[in-house]
Amino acid sequence: MKYISTRGEAPTLGFCDALLAGLASDGGLYVPKEWPSFSKKQIRAMRGMTYQQVAFTVLSPFVNGEIDDKTLKAMIDEAYGTFRHPAVAPLVQTGPDAFILELFHGTTLAFKDVAMQLLARLMDHVLAERGQRATIVGATSGDTGGAAIDAFAGRERTDIFILFPHEKVSPVQQRQMTTSSAANVHAIAVKGNFDDCQNLVKAMFNDMGFREKMQLSGVNSINWARIMAQIVYYFTSAVALGGPDRKISFTVPTGNFGDIFAGFVAKRMGLPVDRLVIATNDNDILARTLKTGRYEMRGVVATTSPSMDIQISSNFERLLFEAYGREPAAIRTLMEGLKQSGAFEIEEKALKAIRKEFRAGRATQKQVAKTITETLEKTGYLLDPHTATGVFVAAKNARPASPMVTLATAHPAKFPAAVKSASGIDPALPSWLADMMQREERFEILDPELATVEAFVGQHSRIRG
Ligand SMILES: Cc1ncc(COP(=O)(O)O)c(C=O)c1O
Numbered sequence: 001m002k003y004i005s006t007r008g009e010a011p012t013l014g015f016c017d018a019l020l021a022g023l024a025s026d027g028g029l030y031v032p033k034e035w036p037s038f039s040k041k042q043i044r045a046m047r048g049m050t051y052q053q054v055a056f057t058v059l060s061p062f063v064n065g066e067i068d069d070k071t072l073k074a075m076i077d078e079a080y081g082t083f084r085h086p087a088v089a090p091l092v093q094t095g096p097d098a099f100i101l102e103l104f105h106g107t108t109l110a111f112k113d114v115a116m117q118l119l120a121r122l123m124d125h126v127l128a129e130r131g132q133r134a135t136i137v138g139a140t141s142g143d144t145g146g147a148a149i150d151a152f153a154g155r156e157r158t159d160i161f162i163l164f165p166h167e168k169v170s171p172v173q174q175r176q177m178t179t180s181s182a183a184n185v186h187a188i189a190v191k192g193n194f195d196d197c198q199n200l201v202k203a204m205f206n207d208m209g210f211r212e213k214m215q216l217s218g219v220n221s222i223n224w225a226r227i228m229a230q231i232v233y234y235f236t237s238a239v240a241l242g243g244p245d246r247k248i249s250f251t252v253p254t255g256n257f258g259d260i261f262a263g264f265v266a267k268r269m270g271l272p273v274d275r276l277v278i279a280t281n282d283n284d285i286l287a288r289t290l291k292t293g294r295y296e297m298r299g300v301v302a303t304t305s306p307s308m309d310i311q312i313s314s315n316f317e318r319l320l321f322e323a324y325g326r327e328p329a330a331i332r333t334l335m336e337g338l339k340q341s342g343a344f345e346i347e348e349k350a351l352k353a354i355r356k357e358f359r360a361g362r363a364t365q366k367q368v369a370k371t372i373t374e375t376l377e378k379t380g381y382l383l384d385p386h387t388a389t390g391v392f393v394a395a396k397n398a399r400p401a402s403p404m405v406t407l408a409t410a411h412p413a414k415f416p417a418a419v420k421s422a423s424g425i426d427p428a429l430p431s432w433l434a435d436m437m438q439r440e441e442r443f444e445i446l447d448p449e450l451a452t453v454e455a456f457v458g459q460h461s462r463i464r465g
């Protein structure tokens with residue numbers, strides 16, 4: 001399997017090189033040259049497999065033998081051995097056809113752990129084999145940062161720098177990033193929003209001198225391996241509900257479009273998926289885009305689901321690439337428009353292709369709070385605000401007698417203020433995080449300027465700038 005850039009001007013890479021590259025050198029995102037596919041018989045054979053076995057089956061075609069099977073299996077076992085639920089990603093039924101896919105049983109209580117625990121092991125392995133080191137830079141609206149720091153803390157071959165929006169993440173999210181005692185971990189509070197953080201990370205990658213000198217690598221979902229690992233739970237959950245012999249719908253709380261893009265890939269790989277529903281909060285750029293065909297940035301508003309307070313939805317570029325028939329020139333034009341004017345129009349044919357695959361809806365903060373209250377009253381299930389966004393939108397897009405799975409992307413204890421105000425319940429942190437709010441914090445506050453951030457990374461990475 002080879003990997004190509006959505007902008008068509010970066011070298012084609014194998015799996016291990018794409019893994020270390022993160023962003024392509026032309027500013028695009030790597031995608032597999034073709035989608036591997038499974039027959040119904042092969043998908044049926046996943047019934048009764050463990051999560052780890054399905055992961056190996058689904059990921060193997062992407063890794064393509066660049067890591068031997070025994071080593072890959074061991075990494076998968078170790079990564080998912082860190083999860084606190086034996087099923088890794090269990091399903092909970094909350095209505096006759098309504099299901100919640102719990103993706104928060106990892107160490108930092110968000111779906112990011114699913115991919116990040118594997119990514120850290122994959123990177124470590126490839127760097128060790130090559131005798132290389134890497135400087136990892138990442139942007140977070142709250143969850144990716146904690147998951148990445150947990151997965152990479154103390155690793156000998158990597159230094160990790162996580163940029164988060166100052167005073168715009170929940171206290172639990174912040175402390176998951178700022179209380180690590182590992183010397184290779186650096187949390188940076190940027191005076192700006194998540195889009196500023198993400199733009200700074202992309203700008204560091206696009207500064208070729210800095211990129212090469214620091215041997216930059218990325219752990220955001222711009223890195224193909226993140227998406228790859230997230231495809232697995234679409235297969236495990238669909239198969240548990242009778243797939244591939246009936247179609248399952250999924251609603252995904254969406255920000256950077258990585259998680260739902262993984263669902264799109266699962267469908268491309270042969271999984272019978274009925275509806276794929278994008279759920280946004282008040283930062284509804286994706287819902288507006290599907291309705292109007294115009295991707296248009298507006299100011300980010302702070303909501304009770306801060307991890308989805310995003311306007312520049314990176315992985316939408318991967319979808320555009322598919323919708324435009326994998327034509328990189330078209331993607332270059334669209335992305336140039338976004339850079340110049342903060343907007344672009346999607347041509348009719350591509351928009352039709354997107355609308356064929358996706359639906360979208362938005363939940364206001366009031367609707368999110370009401371969904372938390374009512375779901376608790378009706379089912380006894382306590383939702384976090386991101387998942388509640390999904391549950392609200394799922395209800396509007398469900399079909400009678402057809403299973404709808406909403407992805408539960410975070411544990412309610414990560415967002416206690418919003419959860420308590422809607423439900424009256426103060427969700428407790430699990431035992432391993434119980435002293436989190438008492439731990440000492442260590443982080444740097446920086447202006448959102450490329451030179452400032454590069455100088456900080458250059459001074460503190462063990463690969464000296
Ligand atoms: C809790 C939570 N839910 C949903 C999302 C949205 O996921 P994605 O960015 O993959 O669309 C994020 C982060 O992006 C998140 O942290």
Ligand SMILES: N[C@@H](CCOP(=O)(O)O)C(=O)O
Nearest residue numbers: 140141142143144220221307
């Ligand atoms: N919500 C995310 C934003 C970054 O998303 P990623 O999936 O591209 O890493 C976060 O929690 O940081």
